[in-house]
Amino acid sequence: MGESIASRIVGVRFSKVGKVYHFDARKIESLRLGDVVVVETSRGWQLGEVVDIINDPVTPPEGTWKLLDRLATPKDLLQRQSWQAKELDVAATAKKRLHELRLVGVKIVMSEYSYDGLKLTIFFSSDSEDKVDLKSLRSDMQRVYTPAQVELRQIGPRDVAKILGGMGACGLEARCCSRFITEFSSISIRMAKEQGISLTPTEITGMCGRLRCCLIYEYENYVEARKLLPKKNKRVITPDGEGKVIDVSPIREMVLVELPEIGRKEYHKDFLKPVDELEAFENKANKTSGGHGGGGCGQCNHR
Template identity: 40%
Template sequence: MIKVVGVRFKKAGKIYYFDPVDIEISQDEKVIVETARGMEYGIAVVPGKEVEESDIIAPLKPIIRLANEEDIQRNLENKTLAEEAFKICEEKIIVHQLDMNLIDTEYTFDRNKLIFYFTAEGRIDFRELVKDLAAIFRTRIELRQIGVRDEAKSLGGLGCCGRPLCCSTWLGEFQPVSIKMAKDQSLSLNPTKISGICGRLFCCLKYEHETYEGILEYMPEVGSIIKTPDGVGKVLDSQVLAEEVKVLMDNKDTVDIRKFKAHEVQILKKPKKTQDSNVHEVEKELKKLED
């Protein structure tokens, strides 16, 4: 077992693990750590805990010290300087007539590097822009192109649920999301109803998908012929979370529709798979929204 501390550098950012060495660190304490790009200022969101060595990527970088008042002040100054750099970079983008959208600016803690995050439709030749920025700020310049999900995470906003975006408030890492998740949850395949402000499928499709998958393993599909305690029937509808199916009973004289729990029925025949051409086209469009 090895002791680690989880550190975040941005709000809702990815958690990175470091070696606390001999420093006792409590949750939400500010720390200075060594990273691949030099010293960085972060917040300990996971206090010291023991984990298996196989669960981490060795060797761990060390935590140098708890942040002091000088470090905290420097971090605030870096943010102020980054805001000023953002405005200057926007002006230079207009001067160079580049088709790119500046999203965020960040100084490393030691100010050895200034990073500009942007989005663009394709590749951008920003060599002249980098030269201008390097001459102004007298430090290493990095322009980093990010995706639309990262853009939403950085800018924030409100989702259709009325709450702040998950990605900008607590979701540390993006998980792959697919249209299969929407289909398994019987959601509308209308792109406008299952995609977020980033234009990609909702991240929250992932949250309950494992539960749906577990239930769907033994739930009969719509159109299946099943055996029930009251006889043979055909599945008209299913309520996955309630684990219930609505069944048209095999009664030639009257229309008899009943509900049964999934564990009460036995599948005799599964329905044939048919794909409506319009549905197929919609799914092709939705594939473009997967990430």
């Protein structure tokens, strides 16, 4: 189970690779990492696992932390398993009714009962960016699954990919979002450009149809490494003479330079000097020597 938790603020996860939510555990006297607890959520009463602790809690959301209700009992765990066994049938029924209603572009992803069976959430996705009207589907499902309160919840393509799992676009047997990503970050095309990755859609798009989450993994490293390298088309001095920067490899700290006599050749950044920097140094040196030289000659002529 792990070590006892001294703090009253704990992190709870409701699915294997789900987001961690924090709660006030003051109602529970003895609590350990790995314990299963009963919590009231927007999707009804749920069972979650204690996975985290905040030693120095930040300001709680909206002025207060939600309270954990109690530790789960063996009966609670069996009850949850019982309702989970019905979730596939619910999803199948929803898909069938969706087809009968001819709601094109809408897909049922999964269904989820609260652990006590009093709330049933059906997750769906849509090809349209606009809000989808599924009142008729909800009414039909409510009629079939009363007394549970039925809710239809739309989720995005990245959430769908996470739930369904499967092989990643890169060939890994399991997608990153299904293995360890608990919260999705904002990904931009700039991240691919910064890393010199081909902008071909198949190279940067995940199975969800969105930009791959992995584009952010090394992005900051590339940004910092690129600051130490000359920019493309800049003139630089190499051990073999002056040339123009054609390309850079930030992580390797290598620069590809075009030289008049040699052609293209790679150099480590430490062996390069920007032309403008060298010119500035030479101009400064010339001014200094010119000033002293003129003064000396004047004195000689005076004599």
